[in-house]
Structure formats: C-alpha cells, structure tokens
Amino acid sequence: MRLPSIGPKTAQRLAYHLLNAPPEQVQEMIASLEGVLTQVTRCHRCGNYAEDAECPICSSPRRDRSTLCIVAQAKDIVAFERTGEYRGLYHVLGGLISPMDGKGPEDLSVDKLQERLQDEQFKEVVLATDPTVAGEATALYLEELLDEFEGDVSRLALGIPVGSDFEYTDEVTLGRALSYRQKLS
Ligand SMILES: [Zn+2]
Numbered sequence: 001m002r003l004p005s006i007g008p009k010t011a012q013r014l015a016y017h018l019l020n021a022p023p024e025q026v027q028e029m030i031a032s033l034e035g036v037l038t039q040v041t042r043c044h045r046c047g048n049y050a051e052d053a054e055c056p057i058c059s060s061p062r063r064d065r066s067t068l069c070i071v072a073q074a075k076d077i078v079a080f081e082r083t084g085e086y087r088g089l090y091h092v093l094g095g096l097i098s099p100m101d102g103k104g105p106e107d108l109s110v111d112k113l114q115e116r117l118q119d120e121q122f123k124e125v126v127l128a129t130d131p132t133v134a135g136e137a138t139a140l141y142l143e144e145l146l147d148e149f150e151g152d153v154s155r156l157a158l159g160i161p162v163g164s165d166f167e168y169t170d171e172v173t174l175g176r177a178l179s180y181r182q183k184l185s
Helices: 008-020 023-038 074-083 110-119 133-148 171-179
Strands: 067-071 089-092 124-127 152-155
Touching: 067 074, 067 110, 074 089, 089 110, 110 133, 124 133, 133 152
Parallel strands: 067 089, 067 124, 124 152
Antiparallel strands: none
8 A cells, every 4th residue: 555556456456466376476476576775776867777887878889879868767767768759868856846845946956967968978858747737847947057068959849648639638738739830941
C-alpha cells in the first residue's frame, strides 16, 4: 500500500500472489529492491538515474552532444526516450519552481546546468518542462537564465493530442497549438 495507486485490495492480492510465487522469483524481487538502495545512484552529469558515475545516455557515443533537453524529473527522460525522436542529451532539474510550495530556483540543479552550458558545446537547448503553472514559471526562469546562451533556445510545442477532435479540445490547448504552429515551407 506504500506504492502509488495500490489500494488495500490490490495490496492484498499482490501479497497472496507473492506467497504462492516460486521462491526464486521472490528472491529476484528482493534483489531488485535491494538494488534500489545499493546500486542506483544519480548521474553526476545530468542527474538521471544511473548505476555508474554517468548514465547510459551521457556515456553513449551515439548521442548528439550539441543538443540539451531540460526536464523536471528523471522519469520524464523515460517518456522522451520512448518517442525515439530525440538523440541529444538531458539535464534533470530535480523539480519545478513553485512559490506556492516554497520551491525556488535554488532548489533545482541550476548551478550544475550553468556549469554544463559553459563546459559542453551545446548548439540548442530545449526547454521541456511540463505545461503546468509551475512548468511555465520554470521555463520562463530558464529563458532568462539562457539570455547569454549563443545557441538556439526552443520550447516543446504544445498542441492537440493525436487522434482527438477539435470540437472537444479545450480553448487553452487549441490556442497554444495555434501560437506554436510550425511553418511547413
Ligand atoms: Zn547522465
């Protein structure tokens, strides 16, 4: 029940499942859980989860080192990687600016980001914070921070979900889709 979206009934079902599972399967799970504490750390470069000093993305020779995508959480990286559309590097902020929750820029890995912008030769920085109030506030802050950056600064397009109907799309989303429209030729 300590896990997200697991209620008492599901917890009970899982507990009974484990009681009847083959012992080697349970051992495997115990080892995996132990690994969370003993093997998983943070990539010293980008802040992604890693088993070594650098995560597999930062240490891969196949990544495009001229593009940096800034995300709020390490789990966002998984979402972007699933698209198969991005080949650059990432930087994990470790949260978003949210004055209501007492979270300011000093709580994010902004110093490390500035260090990277100086040391690594990025040509483009993509601001990929969530389209929420906190995400927008953070993107705005980063935009100002990147004022001196010589390369391109881009923002994720916000728009209409694939397979949806304009009639049922809320006006904020539709408005954003219009203002972030792309030139085709
Ligand atoms: Zn990394």
